[in-house]
Amino acid sequence: MKKLIKNVNIVNADSILENTNIIINGKYIEKITDVIPDGEFEIIDAGGGVAIPGLVNAHTHSPMTLLRNYADGYNLQTWLNEYIFPVEDRLSDDDAYWASMLAQAEMIASGTTLFHDMYMFMPQVVKATEESGMKALLGRGATYFGNPLFSEHQGTIESIELFKEYNGSADGRIKVDMAPHAVYTTNDKFLMHMKELAEEFGTSLHIHLSETAKENDDATAQYGKSPAQYLYDLGIFDVKVIAAHCVHLSDDDISILKNAGATAVHNPSSNLKLGSGIAPIKHLMDKGVDIAIGTDGASSNNNLNMLEELHIASLLTNGADMNPETVSASDALKWATNAASLGFHDSGKIAEGKKADIAIIDINKPHMRPVHNMRSAVCYSAGGGDVTHVFADGKMLLDKGQFTTIDIEKVYFEIDKCIKRIF
Numbered sequence: 001m002k003k004l005i006k007n008v009n010i011v012n013a014d015s016i017l018e019n020t021n022i023i024i025n026g027k028y029i030e031k032i033t034d035v036i037p038d039g040e041f042e043i044i045d046a047g048g049g050v051a052i053p054g055l056v057n058a059h060t061h062s063p064m065t066l067l068r069n070y071a072d073g074y075n076l077q078t079w080l081n082e083y084i085f086p087v088e089d090r091l092s093d094d095d096a097y098w099a100s101m102l103a104q105a106e107m108i109a110s111g112t113t114l115f116h117d118m119y120m121f122m123p124q125v126v127k128a129t130e131e132s133g134m135k136a137l138l139g140r141g142a143t144y145f146g147n148p149l150f151s152e153h154q155g156t157i158e159s160i161e162l163f164k165e166y167n168g169s170a171d172g173r174i175k176v177d178m179a180p181h182a183v184y185t186t187n188d189k190f191l192m193h194m195k196e197l198a199e200e201f202g203t204s205l206h207i208h209l210s211e212t213a214k215e216n217d218d219a220t221a222q223y224g225k226s227p228a229q230y231l232y233d234l235g236i237f238d239v240k241v242i243a244a245h246c247v248h249l250s251d252d253d254i255s256i257l258k259n260a261g262a263t264a265v266h267n268p269s270s271n272l273k274l275g276s277g278i279a280p281i282k283h284l285m286d287k288g289v290d291i292a293i294g295t296d297g298a299s300s301n302n303n304l305n306m307l308e309e310l311h312i313a314s315l316l317t318n319g320a321d322m323n324p325e326t327v328s329a330s331d332a333l334k335w336a337t338n339a340a341s342l343g344f345h346d347s348g349k350i351a352e353g354k355k356a357d358i359a360i361i362d363i364n365k366p367h368m369r370p371v372h373n374m375r376s377a378v379c380y381s382a383g384g385g386d387v388t389h390v391f392a393d394g395k396m397l398l399d400k401g402q403f404t405t406i407d408i409e410k411v412y413f414e415i416d417k418c419i420k421r422i423f
């Protein structure tokens with residue numbers, strides 16, 4: 001049966017439509033209309049709430065919810081090497097499955113419908129995504145130390161298997177890309193091989209880029225160039241690159257991203273928490289680089305709340321730039337709904353013919369009133385807890401704040417069991 005979302009306001013990055021109704025037919029938005037047509041519908045009353053395109057978390061590590069609030073107050077290198085990597089060595093398939101399910105519950109509850117994940121245990125993330133109903137671009141996060149044959153290197157083997165088995169699976173909700181972790185955790189030979197695979201498979205390449213000043217200093221010492229220049233000289237930008245963080249980019253680096261059609265993923269909370277710095281968003285905007293927003297993992301944020309991330313992204317650059325006009329609410333919402341950057345070209349906007357990926361935000365809250373400007377209300381006033389309904393590919397994943405696909409009490413129970421075993 002078709003769904004009718006009635007009594008709703010629509011806020012896209014580039015348009016606002018008040019007091020209307022949305023008709024969903026299967027996976028798609030069939031009609032947006034002031035007049036409810038005759039016919040049988042499953043009716044969802046939005047109660048005058050604001051519908052936005054499902055938020056897009058363009059860089060995260062979903063199973064890292066297990067490490068939420070576990071190691072705070074360290075820089076990236078100390079945090080990774082002394083706290084994160086040793087615990088990750090103890091994780092099992094089961095841990096990763098429940099941790100990703102917890103992450104997906106959190107993302108759904110705060111209005112996210114699509115996420116871009118880089119981690120180990122990806123078949124478990126696939127399983128959780130199949131069940132949760134979310135959409136995802138998944139890559140096996142791969143490091144490469146020493147000089148193993150690619151045919152014997154776990155990260156390479158699993159990257160290929162993941163693509164062949166799961167790209168386009170879950171009725172098209174799951175796509176797969178290549179995810180070499182970073183310049184400082186791989187080498188030239190491996191990066192080029194990952195690029196060749198991305199080329200062969202026709203997919204993107206997801207990598208951490210210039211997250212810290214140390215990463216740049218080390219690349220300059222080792223290769224005599226910045227990480228972006230190094231990747232460029234290796235030919236990595238021949239494929240679509242989705243670069244997370246992009247905190248320490250020079251003007252030349254930014255030109256490389258722009259000319260290659262790469263996406264820079266802004267991760268403001270993680271960069272602030274780990275003391276990595278503030279990404280040069282104004283320069284990226286001035287040069288016209290494609291920008292998306294991500295939360296990063298739950299251990300460096302420490303949540304996966306894209307409404308909060310959108311809020312911070314809308315404030316941070318203006319403060320750093322000492323100019324309230326640099327980033328508008330519309331800019332921030334555009335970045336936070338940038339589904340095209342992940343290859344989901346028919347999502348990211350509430351419009352007829354687009355996929356029905358929608359989050360509805362309650363405006364009947366003290367902090368939402370009065371609503372002078374609906375887009376400002378979404379960007380500056382709303383919190384993750386204000387989301388009442390979420391749809392992905394037309395399926396309702398959150399109904400009046402209740403999960404329809406996830407048994408959240410079971411998730412909490414299983415996560416507690418995992419934590420007792422790991423720590």
Ligand SMILES: [Zn+2]
Pocket residue numbers: 059060061208244296297
């Ligand atoms: Zn990351």
